[in-house]
Amino acid sequence: MTTKHAMPATTEAVDDYLKAILELSGPEDQRVTSNALAGHLEIRAASVTGMLQKLAGHTPSFVRYEKHHGVHLTALGKRRAVEILRHHRLLERFLHDVLDYSWDEVHEEAERLEHYISERLEDRIAAKLGDPAVDPHGHIIPEKDGAIPARDEVALSKWPCGVTAVISSVSDRDPAALREMKRLGLVPGTILTVETGTRTASLRIRMGSEASLRLSCELAAEILVVPESAG
Amino acid sequence: MTTKHAMPATTEAVDDYLKAILELSGPEDQRVTSNALAGHLEIRAASVTGMLQKLAGHTPSFVRYEKHHGVHLTALGKRRAVEILRHHRLLERFLHDVLDYSWDEVHEEAERLEHYISERLEDRIAAKLGDPAVDPHGHIIPEKDGAIPARDEVALSKWPCGVTAVISSVSDRDPAALREMKRLGLVPGTILTVETGTRTASLRIRMGSEASLRLSCELAAEILVVPESAG
DNA sequence: TATAAAATTTAGTCTTGACTAATTATGAAT
DNA sequence: ATTCATAATTAGTCAAGACTAAATTTTATA
Structure with a gap:
């Protein structure tokens, strides 16, 4: 014991x-x-x-x-x-x-x-x-x-393009970033894909049926995801 | 201001x-x-x-x-x-x-x-x-x-005998005393009187219809009361 | 009012956990 | 293998806030 x-x-x-x-x-x-x-x-x-x-x-x-x-x-x-x-x-x-x-x-x-x-x-x-x-x-x-x-998480900024992912967690240290994520609907459980060929200073993501949106790499680095099956 | x-x-x-x-x-x-x-x-x-x-x-x-x-x-x-x-x-x-x-x-x-x-x-x-x-x-x-x-409170140990009082508060510093009070029903809001001629090392109190009970002066000093009208 | 007991303050120490400045070890690049 | 930049450590300081022991002031009492 x-x-x-x-x-x-x-x-x-x-x-x-x-x-x-x-x-x-x-x-x-x-x-x-x-x-x-x-x-x-x-x-x-x-x-x-x-x-x-x-x-x-x-x-x-x-x-x-x-x-x-x-x-x-x-x-x-x-x-x-x-x-x-x-x-x-x-x-x-x-x-x-x-x-x-x-x-x-x-x-x-x-x-x-x-x-x-x-x-x-x-x-x-x-x-x-x-x-x-x-x-x-x-x-x-x-x-x-x-x-x-x-739980095996990967930063969204390093997730392969075109593969469906689920947000598993986000960094809690920056209140302003958190408000921004909330506004965009980037919360744990959200399903998304990174559009192909969009990997410069920002990347474009698509969530469900909504229009796609641009995300700075800094913000994407604060978002961790897992494969859809592990959601 | x-x-x-x-x-x-x-x-x-x-x-x-x-x-x-x-x-x-x-x-x-x-x-x-x-x-x-x-x-x-x-x-x-x-x-x-x-x-x-x-x-x-x-x-x-x-x-x-x-x-x-x-x-x-x-x-x-x-x-x-x-x-x-x-x-x-x-x-x-x-x-x-x-x-x-x-x-x-x-x-x-x-x-x-x-x-x-x-x-x-x-x-x-x-x-x-x-x-x-x-x-x-x-x-x-x-x-x-x-x-x-x-709120004008008086220690129960100094309350006049025979006059109805309401417990307004009790000391929170001694857990054992608090458990004892709870067991005896001595909680804020309780109505009681001190029986006449019982002022030595302990005093006898009567609550509502129940039998009266003995209280040590130390415990009575931790109980504050107000007149019934102010209850 | 003198005096002794009690209350209070001074002087100096200790621990925690920060700091700066100066020194030393490590490791990468020649 | 040397050298140099970077990382890490030592040495010494500081502020909080506790402590003990010794000195002092108050106050109560004779």
Whole structure:
């Protein structure tokens, strides 16, 4: 048995590091560089080094760190990072469904609150919502035990032309982009194809019966899709 | 016009001081001593002095502080303290009504979250609840503009014998006491009288048609009542 | 009014987690 | 294999906000 509950206490700063490492290490547990962390957290690389040394020197440890060669999460660190991620996505779903937040408003509030809700509140929110599978942007909500159902997503900007795709999720970090997507009907579940031969600074997509429309590559990069069958 | 919105940023620590000063300064703006603050916040008096000096030295200032003679809130400080208090009580009501928290569970969660909810979330919660007047323990929720409807409460332990009273509120700080009160039916709105000649270490009360029961003075001190007409 | 107890403040320390400036290691390109 | 740009680390500083121990002011009491 992997000791049900013995998560060492963390601070908001530590949580932010763990979450950043999780997000930057990709689908399989790649090492993350100090620089990448500094960029993601909007702090200086020297500060990152300091924190990583402290984190790695603690026991039990959240991270494995090798000087000059980046950092990656231990099982414990991943457990905590996923817990925060679950908080974040549950909160987004809750704010959206119960408190009438729009999908471009939820991220900022959830980002603050995710560090402070108790396990009890996490559970009550999940129960109230009926254990939802995804947040308002289509991101998968980790399960209570830390499991994250897999899903192979591809950026719309890299999807082959002419093949039908379904939007699986969109980035939640840019409220203006989210409002634009909503206006265009680019929400999770939307079925679309990229028209052939339209791959310059923008691309043209077609959704159902409507007229096709132009999309900047930046916007298309924030939209992730899956094959239609996996919709 | 008193400048609608210009609340300087605060930290959790500062919020806690302001809230403590508000709670300890009673109905009318009495000076609060460093010792009283230290006791309430469970920190050392020397730490209190340090914080008060910093707070008072800032501009615009949340407190007026005179060395060796205690502290009291400025209008700005009171505004912020009442804002936190509104957060706390709205959260308690919300956790209780929407997320099925029991009345002995709400305080701890609200105490943490009160510092981190945005004005937007405050507003959405209030709207969802229909601008409730009181929290689950009967405490009045300050209005959005900072107004707090007055109410003259007296501790049950000091209420005259034989005179009918209505429970207006109970202390929310002790979960065990709250469970005990709930078990005995001692909730806001309950009508009761203190039987004559029962004022020693405990007192005997009678509620409606039920048999009378003994109450420790400690418990009675945590129950506030108003005259029946004001119920 | 003198004095002792209680309350308060000062002085100096500690931890957390950021910062800058200066130094060193890495790795890509000659 | 050298060199140079980039990445990363060290060293030292700063602000918050807690702490202890020692000094001081208030206040209550004799």
